[in-house]
Amino acid sequence: xxxxGAVEQLRPDGRLRHLLxxxxxxxxxxxxxxxRAQSFVRAPGERFPANDLLAGITVVNLFTEPSxxxxxxxxxxxxxxxxxxxxxxxxxxxxxxxxxxxDTVYTLQALHTDVLVIREAEVGVLGLVASNVxxxxxxxxxxxxxxxxxxxxxxxxxxxxQRKKHFEPLSIAIVGDIRHSRVARSAYxxxxxxxxxxxxxVAPPAFMPEADEFTGATRFGTLKTGLKDADVVMxxxxxxxxxxxxxxxxxxxxxxxxxxxxxxxxxxxxxAIVMHPQPMNRGIEIASDVADGAQSAIRDQVRNGVAVRMxxxxxxxxxxxxxx
Ligand code: CP
Numbered sequence: 001x002x003x004x005g006a007v008e009q010l011r012p013d014g015r016l017r018h019l020l021x022x023x024x025x026x027x028x029x030x031x032x033x034x035x036r037a038q039s040f041v042r043a044p045g046e047r048f049p050a051n052d053l054l055a056g057i058t059v060v061n062l063f064t065e066p067s068x069x070x071x072x073x074x075x076x077x078x079x080x081x082x083x084x085x086x087x088x089x090x091x092x093x094x095x096x097x098x099x100x101x102x103d104t105v106y107t108l109q110a111l112h113t114d115v116l117v118i119r120e121a122e123v124g125v126l127g128l129v130a131s132n133v134x135x136x137x138x139x140x141x142x143x144x145x146x147x148x149x150x151x152x153x154x155x156x157x158x159x160x161x162q163r164k165k166h167f168e169p170l171s172i173a174i175v176g177d178i179r180h181s182r183v184a185r186s187a188y189x190x191x192x193x194x195x196x197x198x199x200x201x202v203a204p205p206a207f208m209p210e211a212d213e214f215t216g217a218t219r220f221g222t223l224k225t226g227l228k229d230a231d232v233v234m235x236x237x238x239x240x241x242x243x244x245x246x247x248x249x250x251x252x253x254x255x256x257x258x259x260x261x262x263x264x265x266x267x268x269x270x271x272a273i274v275m276h277p278q279p280m281n282r283g284i285e286i287a288s289d290v291a292d293g294a295q296s297a298i299r300d301q302v303r304n305g306v307a308v309r310m311x312x313x314x315x316x317x318x319x320x321x322x323x324x
Contacts (some may be wrong), residue, residue, distance in 0.1 A: 019138075019149065019312055021141070022149070022189040022190050029306040032315075034161055036311040036315070037304065039186070042302070042309045051081050051082075054082050054317055057115065058084045058114050058118065059074070060108050067143070070152070073302075078283070080260075081310055100164075115137070115317065116138070116319065117205065120144055121145055126139060144195070146179075147185065150186050151305070151308050152305075153187050156190065156275060158298050158304045162304075167194040170232060172198070174187060174200065175226065177239050177277075180189055181236050181239060183277045184201070184209075184234075184236055201226075203219075204258060223258060223267070228268070229267075238281060254285075260290050261290065272295060273281050
């Protein structure tokens with residue numbers, strides 16, 4: 001299955017056209033994206049060589065939810081490949097006057113947009129857009145409600161691959177507000193497809209997903225059991241915006257049971273890495289000395305975001321020879 005609703009993500013020749021979810025994408029394609037992304041990774045301070053792979057291509061960022069990392073890294077990725085980039089300020093666009101998402105998209109399409117990067121709080125809007133755009137336009141998810149954040153899943157997989165080399169023998173624990181997390185869902189699909197043998201989800205009952213989700217992952221109700229001998233500990237943000245005020249846990253009580261402290265991290269393997277997609281709530285999900293500590297791969301995740309988004313943009317845009 002490589003479609004979301006009625007949307008086929010792959011072209012007839014197997015190449016990627018849209019990226020709305022990692023669910024059902026072939027392992028080969030994920031590995032190719034990770035390999036390509038790795039070729040775009042640069043050390044801190046190293047310059048990006050000029051690259052015109054996306055010359056003549058226009059990428060529009062259309063974010064209806066807040067973002068720092070995803071939005072900036074999509075913009076940098078597109079510019080580093082030579083594309084023109086437009087960031088549509090949704091609050092200042094005609095959407096604020098009631099224009100529908102599809103009418104906005106048709107307008108951007110008429111202005112020769114080639115790639116639409118969309119972050120959207122409402123489930124199904126990305127699929128609707130992808131199934132209505134012209135054949136030359138690609139749609140990339142920058143995060144859809146609690147459903148999917150595919151480039152985050154790829155950058156998480158790239159970060160694990162850099163530190164641990166092979167996916168199969170790993171024990172990966174995803175911890176926290178899994179129920180409301182698009183990051184957890186995309187990481188789960190990536191790690192399953194890439195062959196991780198021991199995938200765990202660790203959460204209080206209110207943050208556990210429905211029983212028919214995360215199949216094949218083992219469920220744990222405590223960090224003491226869930227982190228034991230883990231190779232990777234992936235912490236999640238509490239998604240306040242996706243729950244009512246009444247259902248929000250108290251920060252101190254949550255930290256007391258599910259916050260990642262140095263003592264709890266010691267339950268995992270000595271060389272375990274710590275991840276968090278950010279933004280993070282320090283002192284609620286994770287202690288600062290863990291977030292900024294020697295085992296943290298959190299800044300690698302951010303750095304890898306640009307490389308992964310470059311790889312995805314390069315994959316969906318047809319080669320210049322075909323475009324001519
Ligand atoms: N991880 C992530 O999606 O961060 P932003 O919300 O800042 O884009």
